[in-house]
Amino acid sequence: MSRGQRDFLIWVATFLVMLAICIPGLWVVLSAFRPNGEILTKPAVWIPRDLSFDNFRAIFGLGDNVVGIPVGSYFWNSAVISVTSTVVAVTIGMSGGYAFARYRFPGKSSAFLWLMLSRTVPGIALSLPLFILWSWTGLIDTKLGVIIVYTAINVPFTIWLTEGFFRQVPRDLSEAAQIDGCTPWQAFWKVEFPLAKSGIASAAIFAFLTSWNEYALASQLTRSTDSKTLPVGLMDFTAQFTIDWAGMSAMAVIIIIPALILTFLVQKHLIAGLTFGGVKG
Amino acid sequence: MAEVSLRKVIKRYGQMEVVHGIDLEIAHNEFVVLVGPSGCGKSTTLRMIAGLEEISDGEIAIGGKVVNRLPPRQRNISMVFQNYALYPHMTVRENLGFSLKIAGKAREEIDRAADEAAQILGLTPYMDRTPGELSGGQRQRVAMGRAIVRHPDVFLFDEPLSNLDAKLRSQMRIEIKKLHQTVATTVVYVTHDQVEAMTLADRIVIMRDGHIVQTGTPLDVFERPVNTFVATFIGSPAMNLVDGMAEGGAIRLSDNVRVPLPHGFAALAEGQRVTFGFRADNLMPLGHGLAETGEVATLELPVSLAEPLGAETLLLAEIAGKEVQAKMMHPRPVSPGEVLKFQLALDYCHLFDAESGVRLERKRDHGTD
Ligand SMILES: Nc1ncnc2c1ncn2[C@@H]1O[C@H](COP(=O)(O)OP(=O)(O)OP(=O)(O)O)[C@@H](O)[C@H]1O
Ligand SMILES: [Mg+2]
Numbered sequence: 001m002s003r004g005q006r007d008f009l010i011w012v013a014t015f016l017v018m019l020a021i022c023i024p025g026l027w028v029v030l031s032a033f034r035p036n037g038e039i040l041t042k043p044a045v046w047i048p049r050d051l052s053f054d055n056f057r058a059i060f061g062l063g064d065n066v067v068g069i070p071v072g073s074y075f076w077n078s079a080v081i082s083v084t085s086t087v088v089a090v091t092i093g094m095s096g097g098y099a100f101a102r103y104r105f106p107g108k109s110s111a112f113l114w115l116m117l118s119r120t121v122p123g124i125a126l127s128l129p130l131f132i133l134w135s136w137t138g139l140i141d142t143k144l145g146v147i148i149v150y151t152a153i154n155v156p157f158t159i160w161l162t163e164g165f166f167r168q169v170p171r172d173l174s175e176a177a178q179i180d181g182c183t184p185w186q187a188f189w190k191v192e193f194p195l196a197k198s199g200i201a202s203a204a205i206f207a208f209l210t211s212w213n214e215y216a217l218a219s220q221l222t223r224s225t226d227s228k229t230l231p232v233g234l235m236d237f238t239a240q241f242t243i244d245w246a247g248m249s250a251m252a253v254i255i256i257i258p259a260l261i262l263t264f265l266v267q268k269h270l271i272a273g274l275t276f277g278g279v280k281g
Numbered sequence: 282m283a284e285v286s287l288r289k290v291i292k293r294y295g296q297m298e299v300v301h302g303i304d305l306e307i308a309h310n311e312f313v314v315l316v317g318p319s320g321c322g323k324s325t326t327l328r329m330i331a332g333l334e335e336i337s338d339g340e341i342a343i344g345g346k347v348v349n350r351l352p353p354r355q356r357n358i359s360m361v362f363q364n365y366a367l368y369p370h371m372t373v374r375e376n377l378g379f380s381l382k383i384a385g386k387a388r389e390e391i392d393r394a395a396d397e398a399a400q401i402l403g404l405t406p407y408m409d410r411t412p413g414e415l416s417g418g419q420r421q422r423v424a425m426g427r428a429i430v431r432h433p434d435v436f437l438f439d440e441p442l443s444n445l446d447a448k449l450r451s452q453m454r455i456e457i458k459k460l461h462q463t464v465a466t467t468v469v470y471v472t473h474d475q476v477e478a479m480t481l482a483d484r485i486v487i488m489r490d491g492h493i494v495q496t497g498t499p500l501d502v503f504e505r506p507v508n509t510f511v512a513t514f515i516g517s518p519a520m521n522l523v524d525g526m527a528e529g530g531a532i533r534l535s536d537n538v539r540v541p542l543p544h545g546f547a548a549l550a551e552g553q554r555v556t557f558g559f560r561a562d563n564l565m566p567l568g569h570g571l572a573e574t575g576e577v578a579t580l581e582l583p584v585s586l587a588e589p590l591g592a593e594t595l596l597l598a599e600i601a602g603k604e605v606q607a608k609m610m611h612p613r614p615v616s617p618g619e620v621l622k623f624q625l626a627l628d629y630c631h632l633f634d635a636e637s638g639v640r641l642e643r644k645r646d647h648g649t650d
Contacts, residue, residue, distance in 0.1 A: 179360045
C-alpha cells in the first residue's frame with residue numbers, strides 16, 4: 001500500500017468517526033430551527049426546507065404558539081449553580097491539590113486514593129440517599145442543595161488535576177520568592193499560581209461543564225422554577241403523550257452555546273493544560 | 282555589618298538528627314565555603330541560615346541579631362539555588378527586579394537596579410527573554426543578578442555551578458570571585474567540589490555527617506588536615522595514605538619499604554601503628570622532581586601505570602601492595618613494571634593515628650628549629 005493510499009484511508013476513517021460523533025449534534029442543531037412536522041417526517045428529511053427561529057421565539061414566549069417554559073429562570077438557576085459550584089470547587093480543589101503536592105501528612109496517599117475512588121460511584125446511585133437527606137435538611141429544591149452536590153462531585157477531580165500541576169512547579173521557586181521578600185501567600189499568588197494557571201483553568205472548565213450539563217441528580221433534587229436547571233428544564237417539553245422535539249432541540253442549543261463560548265475562551269489554557277506543558281526549567 | 286554566627290545549631294527531621302550542634306563564626310565580608318561529601322548537611326545548614334528550614338535547637342544570628350524566628354524575607358539575605366530557581370513566567374528583567382517590586386520600590390529605581398546588575402553580569406542583551414530561552418551559563422548569571430540587586434547582607438550559594446560543564450564552571454568561578462570583590466558582602470557558599478572550595482574561599486569549613494570536621498584557610502586545611510578524612514578530601518589527586526608502624530626510628534610501611542621518622546616525630550612509641558600520608562607532589566622519581574631542600578627519603582618502588590599529562594606524568598606506584606600516586610616532572614616514558622628510585626620529601630609528610638585517623642602533630646624536639 002502506497003503512502004498516498006494509506007493517508008487516504010486514514011482520512012476516510014477519520015471522517016466516518018467524526019460523522020458518527022457529529023451527526024447527533026448536528027441533528028439537534030438542525031432540529032432547533034425546524035418545525036416539529038419536518039422533524040418527525042418519515043423517511044427523514046435531511047436537507048431542511050423550512051428553517052426559522054420560531055422554536056426559539058416560542059420558548060421565550062414571543063411567537064404565536066407560546067410554549068410557556070420559564071427558560072429565563074432555568075438559565076439563571078443553571079448559571080448561578082454552575083458558577084458558584086465551580087468557584088467553590090476550584091478554590092477548595094486548588095488548595096487541596098497544592099497541599100497534596102507540597103506537604104507530607106499522615107494518611108496522604110490513602111486520602112488521595114479515596115478521593116479518586118469517590119469518582120467511581122455513579123452519581124445517580126447517590127440520588128435516593130441524597131434525596132432523603134436533602135428533604136430532611138430542607139435543601140431539596142434549592143439552588144444551594146444542588147450547588148453542594150456539584151461541588152462535592154467536582155472537588156476530587158480538581159484536586160487530582162491541580163495536584164499534578166503544582167507538583168510540576170519546583171519547590172525552589174516559592175522559596176526563592178520568599179527570599180526575594182514575599183510572604184508564603186504572596187509567593188503562591190505571584191509565582192506558583194501563575195505557573196499552574198493552565199491546570200487550574202482546565203479544572204475550572206471541566207467543573208463548569210460538569211455542573212452545567214448534569215441531569216441525573218438535578219432531576220431528582222429540583223422541581224420548581226426556583227432551582228430547576230436547563231437540562232432538567234428540557235423535560236418540560238414532554239407531555240403525557242407528546243414530545244415537542246423542536247422546542248427541546250432549541251432549548252438544547254441554548255444550553256450548548258454558553259458552554260461552547262466558554263470553552264473557546266479558555267481553549268488556549270485548556271490545550272496547554274491537557275498536554276501538561278507546565279513549567280520548563 | 283553582617284557577620285553570621287551559628288551557635289550549637291541542631292537540625293532534626295523527626296527522630297533523625299542530621300546536623301549535630303554546629304558552631305561557626307563568619308566575619309563581615311568573609312567568603313566561607315562549606316564543603317563535604319553528599320548528605321553531610323551542607324544544604325541543610327545553608328537553608329537554616331536562609332530561614333527556609335527551621336532550626337531544631339541552637340541559635341543563628343545575622344549582623345548580631347538572632348534570626349531563629351524570622352522568616353526568610355526578614356533576614357536580608359539572597360540565595361542562589363543549584364538549579365537557579367528562576368521564575369519561568371517572567372523575563373530576565375522581571376526576574377532581576379522581582380525583589381524590589383515586592384519591596385514596593387518605584388519603577389525607575391527597579392529598572393535602574395536591574396540594568397546595573399545586568400551590566401555587571403553581561404546580561405544586557407537578554408533582558409527581554411524568559412529563562413527558558415537562555416543557556417545554562419546565562420541562567421546562572423541571572424540567578425546571581427537576582428541575588429545582587431537587593432544588596433543583601435549575606436549571599437548564600439548552594440552548589441551554584443554544579444549544573445555547568447567544566448569550562449563554564451571555572452569561568453563562573455572566577456566571576457563569582459570577582460563579584461565578591463566588587464560587591465563586598467558576606468558569602469556562604471556550599472559545594473562538594475574541593476577545587477571550588479580551595480579557589481574561592483577565604484575560609485573553608487569541612488563537614489562530615491552533620492559535624493564540622495575542620496575550619497581554616499585553604500592553605501591551612503591543605504597543609505594541616507586534622508584527620509585522614511580531610512587529608513583525602515582536600516587536594517587533587519587525593520593524599521596517599523599507607524598504614525605503617527613506628528620501628529627503630531623509622532616507619533615500616535612494608536617488609537622492604539621503610540621511611541625514616543620525619544622531623545618532629547621522635548617521640549613516637551616503638552610499635553605504634555600510624556597512617557602515613559603524603560601527596561603525589563612530594564613523591565617524585567630521582568632526577569624528575571623539583572629541587573627539594575630538607576629531609577628526603579629514597580624509596581625504590583615498582584610503577585604500575587603512567588598517566589602523561591604533558592608537563593608532568595602521574596605515576597601509580599606500589600607500596601605494600603597499595604597503590605600510591607607520584608608525580609614526575611620533565612617526564613620521560615615509563616613502562617609498567619619498571620622499578621624507579623623515588624624521592625619522598627619528608628617535611629611534607631603527615632602522620633595520623635591508625636585507629637582514630639586523627640592527625641599527629643610534629644613536636645619541636647630541639648627548641649630552635
Ligand atoms: N526533608 C528531609 N527529611 C528528612 N531528611 C532530610 C530532609 N532533607 C535532608 N535530609 C537528610 O539530611 C541530610 C543532609 O542533607 P543535605 O541536603 O543537607 O546534604 P548535602 O550536604 O547538601 O548533600 P548534597 O551534596 O548531596 O547536596 C541527608 O542525610 C538527608 O537525607
Ligand atoms: Mg545539597
